[in-house]
Amino acid sequence: MSDRPLRILHLTLGADAGGLSQYIIALGSAMVAQGHQVSVAGDTGAxxxxxxxxxxKYIQIPLKGNWFSFQKSARILREHLKDNPVDVIHTHYRRATLLGRKLQSKHGRPQHTRAGRHPAINKIPPLVYTLHLSHLSLRFPRNLFSDFGDISHVASLEARDWLTREARTPEDRIRFIPHGIDLNRFTPTTCEQRAEARKQLMIAPNDRVAVFVGRYDYPKNEDWLIDLAASARAILPNLKIFLVGEGPHEADLKLRIASENLMDRVFVTGYQDPLPYYRAADAILLPSIREGFSFVCAEAMATGIPALRTRTSGTRELILENTTGRSVPIDHDLFIDTAITFLRDGDELRRMGADAAEHVRKNFSFDLQLSRTLDLYRSITKLS
Structure with a gap:
């Protein structure tokens, strides 16, 4: 057994926008700060x-390409591992896990290292696979290429249930570690911070403000919020909805908002720091078809606003019904109707927001996630 720093390789499909990349960067950076060695391999991205x-350290490999690109990715990483052996391979896509298996098959061979490097080892590094989105297709032929690692990490109970029920992963190979957020950054919003954020964003004190943060892309259903703005025009005339993010649907969203004369009700901001929008908002709305956990839901709740979201992964952990927010099945009309009722009562929004902040701060700290993940790495590598 050893207490030396760990050497971790993350395998991802690419440097794409979203919570998955946020997870890798935040977790890896914190581990580097503690003295561990962390590298990431993947294709390019936004x-x-x-x-x-x-x-x-980011190692660029053509993992988004065809079979020949996959083989090239394996060759690049095998060469890298000759002088840079690792203790654990942490994967984030099924294709990345298959690549990890190829690396495992070669990693056990004795390797010569340069002076000053860690000694060469023959031990095969274990594969940890994080299931970021449950309900993946397991139909033929995808089932032939579905490998969930030596250990499967899930951040939600729904993902755990899906792995055992649909993917038939043994329970003793699943580890439940909820995601966490930086509670020093996402603090409960004070009255002064709220007023300043609204002034900065040119929002009137009596406006009812909802925020969406995420990709403008499938499976986020961000266009439902334009439907909400149109449907609630008479009931909530002071409603303002901010869509904070980026993605391929941006131009279409702006065109539709203009064509329906909703420019004073829906605002597509592009990529921005979401914190000022959380501070200015009364609630966060998330109508996704699928989620892995939803960092943005936890972030927003930590600042003191409740969430209305569809029942995707992470809902059971974050939403205490009518206490920290509300959840509904993935149904367009039901979401719109519920959102109107949800947003009408300012006193209830404030009450739920206070409970939401307390719930997240008690249960979803990044420091707790970090320590649990390090414990997982050490337990499966026998380095402690």
């Missing part, structure tokens, strides 16, 4: 800049 600005 968030390459975020990886480049992090302390993580």
């Amino acid at each position: 968030w390459q800049w975020a990886f480049d600005e992090s302390p993580l």
Whole structure:
């Protein structure tokens, strides 16, 4: 047994925008700060800049390509591992897990290392697979390429249930570690912070403000919020909805908002720091078809606003019905009707917001997630 720093390789499909990349960057950066060695391998993507600005070494591989690109990715990483052996491979897509298996098959061979490097080892590094989105297709032929690692990590109970029920993963190979957020950054909003945020965003004190944060893309259903703005025009004339994010639907969203004369009710902001919008908002609305956990839901709740979301992964952990927010089945009309009722009562929104902040701060800290993940790594590598 050893207490030396761990050497971790994350395998992802690409440096794409969203919560998955956020998870890798935040977790990896915190581990680097504690003295561990963390690298990431994946294809290019919209968030390459975020990886480049992090302390993580990013190894570019053509993993989004065809079979020949997959083989090239394996060759690049095998060469890298000759001088940079790892203790654990943490994967985030099924394709990345298959790549990890190829690396495992070669990693056990004795390797020569340069002076000053960690000694070469023959031990095969275990694969940890994080299931970021449950309800993946397991139909033929995808079932032939579905490998959920030596250990499957889930952040939600729904994901755990799906793994055991649909993917038939043994329970003793599943580890439940909820995601956490930076509670020093996402603090409960004070009256002064709320007033300043509304002034900055040119929002009137009596406006009812809802925020969506995420990709403008499938499976987020962000267009439902335009339907909400139109449907609630008479009931909530002071409603303002901010869509904070980026993605391929951005131009279509703006065109539709203009064509329906909703420019004073729905605002597509593009990529922005979401914190000022959380501070200015009365609630966060998330109508997704699928979620892995929803970092943004936890972030918003930590600042003191409740959430209305569809019943996707993470809902059971974050939403205490009518206490920290509300959830509904994935149904367009039901979501719209519930959102109107939800947003009408300002006193209830404030009450639920206070409970939401307390719930997240008690149960979903990033520090707790970090320590549990390190414990997982050490337990499966026998390094402690």
